[in-house]
Amino acid sequence: MKPQDGYIAFIVNPKAGSSSNNLLGRRFAAYLRGRGFDVRTNLTMYIDHATKLAQRASSSYDCTLIVAVGGDGTIREVAHGLDGTNKPLMMVPHGTENLLASELGFDEKLETLIRTFEAQYTRPLDLGRVNDRCFTSIAGFGFDGQVVDRVHRGRTGHITHLDYLWPIWRSFSEYKFRPMNVRVDGEEISHGQGLVFVGNISRYSVGLKILERADFGDGLLDVCVYKCASRLHLASHSIRTFFKGHSNSSDVIYRQGKDIDISSEHGDIFTQIDGDPGPPLPAHITVIPNAVNVMVPEGARPAGFRTRIIRALR
Numbered sequence: 334m335k336p337q338d339g340y341i342a343f344i345v346n347p348k349a350g351s352s353s354n355n356l357l358g359r360r361f362a363a364y365l366r367g368r369g370f371d372v373r374t375n376l377t378m379y380i381d382h383a384t385k386l387a388q389r390a391s392s393s394y395d396c397t398l399i400v401a402v403g404g405d406g407t408i409r410e411v412a413h414g415l416d417g418t419n420k421p422l423m424m425v426p427h428g429t430e431n432l433l434a435s436e437l438g439f440d441e442k443l444e445t446l447i448r449t450f451e452a453q454y455t456r457p458l459d460l461g462r463v464n465d466r467c468f469t470s471i472a473g474f475g476f477d478g479q480v481v482d483r484v485h486r487g488r489t490g491h492i493t494h495l496d497y498l499w500p501i502w503r504s505f506s507e508y509k510f511r512p513m514n515v516r517v518d519g520e521e522i523s524h525g526q527g528l529v530f531v532g533n534i535s536r537y538s539v540g541l542k543i544l545e546r547a548d549f550g551d552g553l554l555d556v557c558v559y560k561c562a563s564r565l566h567l568a569s570h571s572i573r574t575f576f577k578g579h580s581n582s583s584d585v586i587y588r589q590g591k592d593i594d595i596s597s598e599h600g601d602i603f604t605q606i607d608g609d610p611g612p613p614l615p616a617h618i619t620v621i622p623n624a625v626n627v628m629v630p631e632g633a634r635p636a637g638f639r640t641r642i643i644r645a646l647r
């Protein structure tokens with residue numbers, strides 16, 4: 334990529350991220366300007382604004398690359414706006430969790446961003462769609478939906494990992510294990526009490542490898558159902574997931590598919606998509622294969638549990 338190929342559009346969520354990694358996007362923009370690139374920055378002002386900005390940039394003949402600076406929510410909105418275009422996307426991890434960026438092998442170092450930009454190595458990224466909303470990483474139905482709802486009801490600005498502790502505890506102590514019906518590609522795989530996860534990346538919050546066989550570019554979504562009717566059982570699932578190998582347990586159902594339906598007789602089940610509140614059930618989930626070309630660090634591996642804990646504590 335050369336400066337004469339066109340401008341680089343930065344889409345920046347000014348509310349994401351702590352002040353320490355606030356600088357990362359600016360330092361990367363300064364590096365690009367130093368290399369002679371025309372960097373044009375747009376700040377997101379409201380929900381779904383990043384999608385509109387990405388659509389505008391992708392339809393501009395003069396734009397050669399879109400850089401999303403923000404957390405998983407911002408990256409999701411930008412990816413949605415780029416669906417079906419061939420403009421490459423690069424991400425600058427800037428949020429609390431950065432699930433997608435961590436899965437793709439990004440850390441929070443300027444050198445990694447520069448190395449990725451210079452190598453120009455891109456991979457296709459699938460998107461998921463729940464009803465009419467896109468997601469890049471993981472949608473959750475039940476327990477984690479309730480946690481996300483609690484966190485977002487009290488949210489005023491940037492959130493940290495500590496903001497999740499009380500909502501996790503409250504949700505754990507009050508959770509009602511509602512039955513859900515899960516169908517994958519027309520086959521009913523589960524009907525009963527439990528937690529359901531559907532996604533495109535292997536690692537969830539703090540590196541928990543819930544969808545352990547997921548590949549973000551294989552054209553399939555991974556589905557994991559934890560059969561579960563009590564707090565004790567939920568705790569035992571968490572411990573087994575932490576130590577890996579849960580997907581072969583008799584009380585866990587693991588599938589891959591392209592078309593997933595989740596429904597329930599109960600109207601009070603919370604959902605989340607990429608860490609934001611999701612739509613109410615019933616949910617119809619499909620995959621959009623190879624929706625976006627993303628620039629990734631060549632040969633990089635998803636960050637593990639230890640790395641993520643260190644980052645969370647910084």
Ligand SMILES: [Mg+2]
Nearest residue numbers: 548549551553
């Ligand atoms: Mg996949």
